[in-house]
Amino acid sequence: xxxxxxxxxxxxxxxxxxxxxxxxxxxxxxxxxxxxxxxxxxxxxxxxxxxxxxxxxxxxxxxxxxxxxxxxxxxxxxxxxxxxxxxxxxxxxxxxxxxxxxxxxxxxxxxxxxxxxxxxxxxxxxxxxxxxxxxxxxxxxxxxxxxxxxxxxxxxxxxxxxxxxxxxxxxxxxxxxxxxxxxxxxxxxxxxxxxxxxxxxxxxxxxxxxxxxxxxxxxxxxxxxxxxxxxxxxxxxxxxxxxxxxxxxxxxxxxxxxxxxxxxxxxxxxxxxxxxxxxxxxxxxxxxxxxxxxxxxxxxxxxxxxxxxxxxxxxxxxxxxxxxxxxxxxxxxxxxxxxxxxxxxxxxxxxxxxxxxxxxxxxxxxxxxxxxxxxxxxxxxxxxxxxxxxxxxxxxxxxxxxxxxxxxxxxxxxxxxxxxxxxxxxxxxxxxxxxxxxxxxxxxxxxxxxxxxxxxxxxxxxxxxxxxxxxxxxxxxxxxxxxxxxxxxxxxxxxxxxxxxxxx
Ligand SMILES: NC(=O)C1=CN([C@@H]2O[C@H](COP(=O)(O)OP(=O)(O)OC[C@H]3O[C@@H](n4cnc5c(N)ncnc54)[C@H](OP(=O)(O)O)[C@@H]3O)[C@@H](O)[C@H]2O)[C@@H](O)CC1
Ligand SMILES: [K+]
Numbered sequence: 001x002x003x004x005x006x007x008x009x010x011x012x013x014x015x016x017x018x019x020x021x022x023x024x025x026x027x028x029x030x031x032x033x034x035x036x037x038x039x040x041x042x043x044x045x046x047x048x049x050x051x052x053x054x055x056x057x058x059x060x061x062x063x064x065x066x067x068x069x070x071x072x073x074x075x076x077x078x079x080x081x082x083x084x085x086x087x088x089x090x091x092x093x094x095x096x097x098x099x100x101x102x103x104x105x106x107x108x109x110x111x112x113x114x115x116x117x118x119x120x121x122x123x124x125x126x127x128x129x130x131x132x133x134x135x136x137x138x139x140x141x142x143x144x145x146x147x148x149x150x151x152x153x154x155x156x157x158x159x160x161x162x163x164x165x166x167x168x169x170x171x172x173x174x175x176x177x178x179x180x181x182x183x184x185x186x187x188x189x190x191x192x193x194x195x196x197x198x199x200x201x202x203x204x205x206x207x208x209x210x211x212x213x214x215x216x217x218x219x220x221x222x223x224x225x226x227x228x229x230x231x232x233x234x235x236x237x238x239x240x241x242x243x244x245x246x247x248x249x250x251x252x253x254x255x256x257x258x259x260x261x262x263x264x265x266x267x268x269x270x271x272x273x274x275x276x277x278x279x280x281x282x283x284x285x286x287x288x289x290x291x292x293x294x295x296x297x298x299x300x301x302x303x304x305x306x307x308x309x310x311x312x313x314x315x316x317x318x319x320x321x322x323x324x325x326x327x328x329x330x331x332x333x334x335x336x337x338x339x340x341x342x343x344x345x346x347x348x349x350x351x352x353x354x355x356x357x358x359x360x361x362x363x364x365x366x367x368x369x370x371x372x373x374x375x376x377x378x379x380x381x382x383x384x385x386x387x388x389x390x391x392x393x394x395x396x397x398x399x400x401x402x403x404x405x406x407x408x409x410x411x412x413x414x415x416x417x418x419x420x421x422x423x424x425x426x427x428x429x430x431x432x433x434x435x436x437x438x439x440x441x442x443x444x445x446x447x448x449x450x451x452x453x454x455x456x457x458x459x460x461x462x463x464x465x466x467x468x469x470x471x472x473x474x475x476x477x478x479x480x481x482x483x484x485x486x487x488x489x490x491x492x493x494x495x496x497x498x499x500x501x502x503x504x
Contacts, residue, residue: 001204001228002214003221003424004185006129006164012184015213025091027207028059031183032066034205035156038181039067039123040074048121050077052114052151054142056126056160057085057092063156064125065095072100080105081114083126083139108142116149124153124175126160129187135161140173147176155180159198164189167389174198184209186223191412191424192388220421224464226498228423232457233498236272245274246316246450250443251333253323255304258284260323260349263436263484265292267443268319270491271465273450277315281305305329309336317344319446321351322439331358338364344449344458345369348442349377356380367403368418368455370445372438374409396420405459407445409438413467415459423460427467429482431474436484441466444491461498468494 004012017024039048053068055061061082068078080099084107088096099105106114116122124146126139135143143161146153153175158164161174165188180190180202189195190202222228237244248268253261261280265288268276276295278288281304288297300306307329312318318341324330331354337345338361345366347355352373355361362381373381375391382398385391392414399406399416406416413425444466448458469490474482 001223001225002185002217002219003188003191003223004217004219005188008217008219009129009164009185012209012213012217015210016208019210019212024059025094028062028091028095029066031205031207032063032156033070034183034207035063035181036067036070036074038203038205039154040071040076043121045074045076048076049119050079051121051123052116053078053080053123054108054126054146054160055080055082055092056139057083057088058127058130059089059091060125060128060130060157060160062089062092062095063128064123065092065099067123067125067156068103069095069099072103078103081108082106083108083142108138110138110141113142113145116146116151118150120149120151122146122149122151122153124155124160124177126175128157128160129164131161131163134169134172135174143173143175153177153179153200155199157182158187158189162189162195162198167387170387176200179203181205183207185214188221191223191414193411194388196411220419222421222423223426224415224423224460225426226464229460229464229498231500232453233461233495233500235499235502242274245272246447247275247277247314248273248446248450249277249279249310249312249315249318250322250446251279251306251309251318251320251324251337252439253278253280253284253288253306254325254327254330255281255283257323257325258287260436260439262288262291263439263488264319264322264443264446265295266485267440267488267491268447269294269443270488271444271447271462272495273447276447279306279310281307302329306333309333309340312337312340312342315343315450317346317446317450319346319348319442321346321348322442324350326350326353326357330354335361335364338366341366344455346372346442346445346449348372348438352377352381362402365402365404369402369404370407370449370455370459371404372407372409372441372445374438378406378408392422396422405455407441407459407463409441413463415463417456417459423463425463425467427464428470429467429474429479431477431479431482432467432470432487434483437470437487440484440487440491443488461495465491465494465498468497
């Protein structure tokens with residue numbers, strides 16, 4: 001799914017109005033009806049109680065007025081509160097006229113903010129994508145009053161006070177919603193970790209905006225969902241043999257961290273690789289041969305760290321980093337690998353820390369390498385970020401400069417690509433914030449890079465399948481009980497869901 005800026009969303013609204021020959025009021029009716037349907041499907045009039053609908057002066061407020069009318073028509077108890085303004089939009093005014101006379105309307109003022117009982121259902125339709133500056137004065141007071149109440153807040157389109165696609169002052173006053181219900185496409189603001197406390201759980205409702213316009217409008221921001229992956233992963237060929245799906249090499253593990261190598265290896269094997277060889281220090285030999293009998297173990301001469309690069313000729317992809325250690329020996333191995341590798345590379349964990357501490361190595365990174373830092377590792381590589389937007393700028397710059405794909409791990413894992421496009425993942429759950437989860441991702445990506453897939457497709461499929469496997473595993477273990485090995489066990493079903501079905 002594409003992610004549009006506020007300006008692109010306005011243009012999509014206009015394109016729809018023109019191509020369908022409808023009024024903007026009709027489109028508002030459609031959006032607000034979708035919102036109402038969403039709400040009424042979840043809460044009965046009794047469960048909702050008296051619903052307070054806060055309306056601003058623009059079309060977000062207009063949406064709120066339509067929702068009020070429609071909820072009233074379905075036997076919900078509603079009350080409307082509006083912000084005073086000289087500048088109410090035409091669609092606001094028209095829908096204000098259409099409010100049933102029975103609906104009580106209050107004009108908010110500094111001395112009349114309306115009491116909001118704890119648990120009350122409040123619909124936030126104060127400001128949407130037309131927000132041009134941080135809230136102040138009465139609007140800010142209303143939002144602070146709302147946030148102080150223990151209300152169940154559902155935001156229309158976006159929590160009021162939040163910019164949809166640009167940074168804003170840290171002390172901005174923004175509605176804290178439990179749910180944000182938006183239309184057609186998600187907003188960049190929803191993807192960013194620091195906005196989670198405002199956005200709550202977000203939902204996107206289809207409102208049939210002009211498909212051609214959406215298709216033809218270029219964006220470098222995408223939400224990585226199953227639809228985006230359609231057709232990218234083919235069914236295994238009937239006459240496939242081990243060679244068809246590549247031979248991966250994993251350089252991983254050190255004394256006390258052989259488990260990282262095991263997890264990456266298990267995940268690699270579960271991701272469809274033909275053959276897997278592990279390079280681990282001698283201390284890991286028995287562990288690897290016992291825990292991952294399907295893999296070949298090429299033991300390093302050194303006891304505790306990987307210290308020598310094996311002959312690279314047999315391999316179609318190489319993953320390096322999990323549990324590797326940052327000592328001199330693995331440092332030298334990584335430096336030599338970067339110089340000599342002729343096949344796709346996946347770099348994680350200590351491989352990234354070594355890069356950060358030996359920045360001259362970055363210049364030797366082969367093009368199309370795949371890096372998988374968590375935010376701290378990324379910061380060591382690319383410098384500190386002022387805020388979530390700045391971090392995305394750093395990610396874009398880093399990928400363009402080093403011609404690499406970088407997977408910034410987190411709640412909405414973000415893939416940066418050499419052409420500056422960003423993809424935010426839709427799968428995964430907080431249970432995956434557990435030791436070894438990253439090693440599993442490295443294994444998946446190393447397996448996919450060994451197969452005939454483009455670097456972009458391998459990265460997208462890998463990120464999505466990793467999160468999806470975590471979601472499937474959590475259905476069995478619960479989020480708290482989830483361990484990295486569980487994720488590895490569900491990679492198969494996750495990949496199966498993405499595999500293109502054979503047509504008759
Ligand atoms: N387009 C469509 O067809 C559809 C649109 N839809 C809906 O419309 C919403 C966008 O509506 P919108 O563009 O009218 O903007 P909106 O967010 O209501 O606010 C604008 C008003 O706020 C004011 N204002 C701004 N910042 C302010 C501040 N800090 N403090 C105080 N005031 C401030 C600004 O005034 P001004 O900046 O001129 O002072 C103006 O009066 C969108 O989110 C979606 O919900 C859906 O119905 C689908 C169809
Ligand atoms: K809103």
